Structure formats: structure tokens, C-alpha cells
Amino acid sequence: MIKENFPLKNYNTFGIEATAQYFAEFNAVEKLEELLEFKQLSTVINQPKTFILGGGSNILLTGNVEGLVLKNEIKGIEKVGEDGDYIFIKAGAGENWHQLVLYCIDNNIAGMENLSLIPGNVGASPMQNIGAYGVELKDVFYELEAFHLTEKKVVKFSLTDCHFGYRESVFKSQLKDKFIILRVTYRLHKTPHFNIRYGAIEQELQAMGIKQLSIQAISQAVINIRRSKLPDPAVIGNAGSFFKNPEIDTHQFDLLKISFPGMIGYALENGNVKLAAGWLIEQCGWKGYRKGDAGCHAKQALVLVNYGNAKGSEILSLSNDIIASVQQKFNVLLQKEVNIIKGFEAC
Ligand code: FAD
Numbered sequence: 449m450i451k452e453n454f455p456l457k458n459y460n461t462f463g464i465e466a467t468a469q470y471f472a473e474f475n476a477v478e479k480l481e482e483l484l485e486f487k488q489l490s491t492v493i494n495q496p497k498t499f500i501l502g503g504g505s506n507i508l509l510t511g512n513v514e515g516l517v518l519k520n521e522i523k524g525i526e527k528v529g530e531d532g533d534y535i536f537i538k539a540g541a542g543e544n545w546h547q548l549v550l551y552c553i554d555n556n557i558a559g560m561e562n563l564s565l566i567p568g569n570v571g572a573s574p575m576q577n578i579g580a581y582g583v584e585l586k587d588v589f590y591e592l593e594a595f596h597l598t599e600k601k602v603v604k605f606s607l608t609d610c611h612f613g614y615r616e617s618v619f620k621s622q623l624k625d626k627f628i629i630l631r632v633t634y635r636l637h638k639t640p641h642f643n644i645r646y647g648a649i650e651q652e653l654q655a656m657g658i659k660q661l662s663i664q665a666i667s668q669a670v671i672n673i674r675r676s677k678l679p680d681p682a683v684i685g686n687a688g689s690f691f692k693n694p695e696i697d698t699h700q701f702d703l704l705k706i707s708f709p710g711m712i713g714y715a716l717e718n719g720n721v722k723l724a725a726g727w728l729i730e731q732c733g734w735k736g737y738r739k740g741d742a743g744c745h746a747k748q749a750l751v752l753v754n755y756g757n758a759k760g761s762e763i764l765s766l767s768n769d770i771i772a773s774v775q776q777k778f779n780v781l782l783q784k785e786v787n788i789i790k791g792f793e794a795c
């Protein structure tokens with residue numbers, strides 16, 4: 449059923465008050481095809497528009513959304529194969545990401561434990577190439593099925609087809625708005641390959657008194673760290689890191705280090721350095737800043753928050769002020785990680 453002027457406040461973790469011109473859910477590709485035939489879209493709007501919504505945990509709505517918002521509710525988690533080393537798990541795009549991680553952990557299937565408690569759904573996981581605590585989605589990805597919105601056909605994408613990068617994929621670049629991800633297949637390990645390189649995990653495992661490593665223990669350590677740092681969207685609206693950690697060359701890093709000896713940077717395989725954007729933002733004095741209900745989180749400067757009734761445009765304006773001040777102080781340009789969704793009326 450297609451609903452009109454549908455409120456989206458409970459469908460975005462920033463908790464922004466906005467509406468969808470039209471809104472519908474689908475749980476099968478046939479249902480999606482029916483919805484795409486929706487006649488009013490082409491008569492009411494010059495350019496038929498659709499927006500795919502997952503868990504709404506990486507979007508900032510800055511206006512009421514024009515056209516049809518399609519909420520992906522395709523469910524199902526199943527084992528679709530195995531070989532000597534790997535187990536292949538296929539999940540519907542509408543499954544909750546953390547529930548999939550828990551399913552794997554409960555079944556002693558390894559590889560996802562470091563990605564515990566990331567909000568959102570399976571469908572966005574390859575779109576964003578989600579990552580945390582030393583692991584990225586691409587490390588466990590096998591293939592996905594996606595529906596081409598205009599050619600109306602299902603296409604398979606392999607690991608190389610997806611062009612994964614840091615919080616990037618082909619679905620955010622060349623193929624932006626062209627496909628709806630339907631199902632994702634993950635290649636997971638029968639025998640765990642523990643990854644506790646990310647400093648805080650080891651400390652947390654020690655604090656938990658863990659003597660024998662397990663995927664369960666790593667998952668719990670990651671959950672504990674995340675809960676201590678990141679605001680719970682059910683309590684304070686947010687979409688996780690608002691910006692990406694910027695990459696600069698070593699020459700620029702060495703020069704910056706002279707003026708700012710405390711600057712945090714991680715060497716990358718390509719010879720560049722990744723800076724901690726949270727540190728840069730904190731140094732500019734934004735950490736804990738609040739104007740009206742829009743703010744910069746007091747424990748993690750990379751996370752912008754809505755304390756209640758902030759407008760999307762206010763969060764966006766704060767993010768632009770932060771970008772300008774980081775650029776002025778460090779000559780480093782921050783890029784937004786969160787997808788900014790423009791609408792037809794500011795909200
Ligand atoms: P949505 O926000 O609904 O959508 C995001 C984008 O993907 C939109 O452009 C949407 O159109 C598109 N999209 C969604 N589903 C589909 C589909 N089926 N087909 C095609 N396009 C689609 N991210 C990390 O990588 N690491 C973290 O550690 C992390 N921590 C977070 C912590 C908090 C507290 C929060 C709120 C967010 C965090 N995030 C993190 C960001 C977010 O959880 C991820 O980006 C997540 O993958 C978004 O999923 P979603 O289903 O909510 O996507």
C-alpha cells in the first residue's frame with residue numbers, strides 16, 4: 449500500500465522531522481516491480497523519483513522527500529553453500545545488520561564479529577562498505593543481487609564489480625541511484641581468524657578477563673567499546689561518524705606534525721596517511737558544542753547529534769561550519785560520510 453505525506457521521524461536515526469511524498473514497503477522483487485509502476489509518480493512529478501530506505505542510520509534529511517520512498521523489507525538468512533574453509537550465508541537486504549552478525553556468532557561462523565552493533569540493514573552494508581575495528585564489509589563479501597530500476601532486471605555483482613573503497617562502493621559513485629540491493633551473500637570462515645589489532649579491543653578483552661579468544665568474546669568487546677563511545681540513536685539522534693577520516697600524503701603530514709605534534713595519523717598501504725577527523729574537529733573547539741538542538745557529541749567529535757528538535761538544515765549548516773574551520777586551521781578538507789538527502793521543502 450502506498451501512503452502519502454508519510455512521517456519519517458521514526459525512520460531516520462537522526463530523528464529529523466520530515467515527510468515522504470509517497471512511502472511504501474516491499475518484501476519481494478515482484479512487489480517492488482508493482483510499486484515502480486505507480487502511475488501517480490509520473491503524472492504528479494516531472495521526473496519520477498525513488499529513494500531506497502534501509503534502517504535510516506546513515507542519512508541526513510534536509511527536506512521533505514520528493515517521490516516514492518521505498519523501504520526494503522526483504523528478509524531471510526540462509527546458508528547457501530560451503531567448502532573446506534568457508535561458509536556462504538545469504539541475507540535479505542531488509543534484515544537488521546546486527547541480527548545477522550549475532551546469527552553468525554551463534555552458529556560459530558567467523559568473520560563478522562568486529563562489525564558487531566553497527567546500526568542499519570544488510571542492504572546498505574555493501575553500499576557503504578561498512579567498517580569498524582580493523583574489518584570492512586569487503587573482507588567478508590562474496591556477491592550480491594540488485595534490481596536495475598529502469599531496465600527492471602536483477603543483476604549479480606561480484607567483489608570486483610562493487611569497487612569497494614573506504615566507505616565507498618560503485619553504488620555510491622558510477623551506479624548511484626541505479627540499483628536496489630536485494631540480497632547479499634557473505635563468505636565467512638569455518639575457523640576463526642581473530643583480528644584484535646585495533647588497540648582498544650585488546651585492552652577491552654583484558655578488562656573483561658578473557659583468557660581464551662573467541663568470536664563471542666571479540667563481539668562483546670566491540671559492543672562494550674562502541675557503547676562507551678557512541679551515542680545510542682534511541683537516546684540522542686545521530687548517524688555515526690558524520691565525516692570520513694581524511695587521507696593526506698606523508699609530506700603534508702610531516703609539515704603538519706611540526707605545527708601540531710599531537711596530530712594522530714595512521715600509515716596506509718598506499719604510502720599516504722589517514723588522519724583522525726575526530727581529533728582535528730576537537731582541536732578546532734567543536735567537541736561538546738551545541739547550538740539549539742544541533743551539536744557535536746561530547747565524547748566523539750566525529751559524531752553530530754540532534755538533541756531533540758534540530759532541523760536537518762541546522763545539522764547540515766553545523767557540518768559545513770566544522771568543515772570550514774578544519775580547512776582553515778589544518779588546510780585539510782573533510783568529506784561527509786553521511787548521505788545528505790535533499791528535499792522539496794527545507795526541514
Ligand atoms: P540507510 O541510512 O537507510 O541508507 C544509507 C544509504 O544507502 C542511502 O543512500 C540509501 O538510499 C542506500 N541504501 C540503503 N539500502 C539500500 C538498498 N537495499 N539498495 C540500494 N541502496 C540502499 N558505519 C560504519 O561503517 N561503521 C560504523 O562503525 C558505524 N557506526 C555507526 C554508529 C551509529 C550510532 C550510527 C547511527 C551509525 C553508524 N554507522 C557506521 C553508519 C551506518 O550504520 C551504516 O552506514 C549502515 O550501513 C547504514 O545502513 P542503513 O540500512 O541504516 O542505511
Ligand code: EPU
Pocket residue numbers: 579580581582677687688689690691692693712724725726727728730735747748749750785
Ligand atoms: N579522537 C579524538 N577526539 C575525538 C574523537 C576521536 O582525538 O573526539 C581520536 C581518538 O582518540 C583516536 C582516533 O581519534 O585516537 C580515532 O578515534 P576512534 O577510534 O573513536 O575512531 P574514529 O576514527 O573516530 C572510525 C570509524 C567508525 C568506526 C571506528 C572504529 C570513520 C569515519 N569512522 O571512527 O565508524 O566505528 O573507527 O573502527 O572511519 C561510522 O563510519 O559511522 C563509524 C562510527
